[in-house]
Amino acid sequence: MSLGAIFVGLLLSGLSAYFVAIPWGRRARQATSQSVAASLDARPQHAGLEAQREAAYAAMADLDFDRSLGKINDDDYQLLRGRLLAQAVTVLRQLDSEVADVDGQVEALVRARRAQGAKSTHTDGGHNSVRCASCGVPGHAESRFCARCGAELGVACPSCGGAVKPGDGFCSRCGSALALGIATA
Secondary structure (H helix, E strand, O other): OOHHHHHHHHHHHHHHHHHHHHHHHHHHHHHHHHHHHHHHOOOHHHHHHHHHHHHHHHHHHHHHHHHHHOOOOHHHHHHHHHHHHHHHHHHHHHHHHHHHHHHHHHHHHHHHHHHHHHHHHHHHHHOOOEEOOOOOOEEOOOOOEOOOOOOEOEEEOOOOOOEEOOOOOEOOOOOOEOOHHHHOO
């Protein structure tokens, strides 16, 4: 067998593998675009923009096909293709701005959630907040040991956040009366 025949055989094998794999690549891209589209489907204008985009793509494909058959001359083709491309670009920019709006909303929700989490970690809503007496790191009310230094956690005063010992009736830092649940924790 000659080297040329082996090369042709490998080339044909590679091409056939490529064409067999194309549908799987499309499915993966469609699944990704469908997950993004699912978040935008609640917007009625998004569906209209999607339809406009698909219509522009179909019109361009029809125009290319008509040109390949010789139904449209080159001057008309260039004019119509330019209009269709401008229309498609406008629709795609509107779709991109919607995705950017959704991204902005998600980022705002994440920032708000993080800020809320930071506030609740430090004060725990004013109820049974726990602060390490050794390193001062706030902890969860259910925690018994500090996650940072491993020291045993005490209960914190709901007024000032100072450490109090189980059984204390008053905070040694600010003097406020401690609730029964905190005093016996």
